[in-house]
Amino acid sequence: MDSRPELGTVFDEIAIMVRRLSTAGQLNMTAAAVLARLRRKGPQRLTELAICEGVSQPGMTQLVTRLEREGLARRTPDASDRRVVLVEATPEGLDLVERRRAERAAALHELVGALSPADRAAIDAALPALTRLVEIHRES
Amino acid sequence: MDSRPELGTVFDEIAIMVRRLSTAGQLNMTAAAVLARLRRKGPQRLTELAICEGVSQPGMTQLVTRLEREGLARRTPDASDRRVVLVEATPEGLDLVERRRAERAAALHELVGALSPADRAAIDAALPALTRLVEIHRES
DNA sequence: TATTGTTATACTCTATAACTATA
């Protein structure tokens, strides 16, 4: 009998938890991921965003249109290839990403504060390893 | 300057990763969560499922109807109160939850295998603490 | 011709409001 918590199950529950922790701006998960990516990496091609976020090209066209309508992102042309559309976050979009990050961090800080010092230390010690795990997945 | 990985950011990326790791049965996240809950806790009232998963009562009615149509869950009456509907997973539903769990576990096992032994140990050591963190959130 | 992006259209999911049945 193996009664230890299983990594997949714990991750699954972390996913559910995270989904409920940042609610500012009422973005769905894909929209939030696109904005966060635009902040991390700067302007991106529409097609590249579609591939990286795992949605169709028309799906990304429509998502960017929504973000644009809400003032969170804008389209700019690419001077070297006029078929291309570059998408970038507006200051409002960047601000929203930051507000969501802060909101999540505050909620997590409170939850972590309810743990024992030993538990806090264990999570803290695992953070770099978890980061590398996520990176390995992103590259595959 | 704090260049350490931040807990919220790492959790956010874990959420994105998990969403792409279990795809069997083509369930959306809410449907998967409901089935997993039915397996964990046994038959539940429709209203209770709606509250716990954060969807409206009509939304849960429709989700359960879809699960029923796909043979993954069934409705049964409550003998003591005839207004109540109890929802339970069918054997097919339980089997699908298990297949998704196994699929996720296998994918994660492969990713974890690419980490250093020290990283693996750190994640392993943090598992009970992460479980308690998730529990604290669930109770709040 | 191939590639980048958009438009047209249809389907899934989920919400609110109004309803039925039971307590």
Added chain:
DNA sequence: TATAGTTATAGAGTATAACAATA
């Protein structure tokens, strides 16, 4: 009257197919 659930209806989101513009 209050509660459990369903039905009616509408809107958001996303997919595939067909299209337009540029390379």
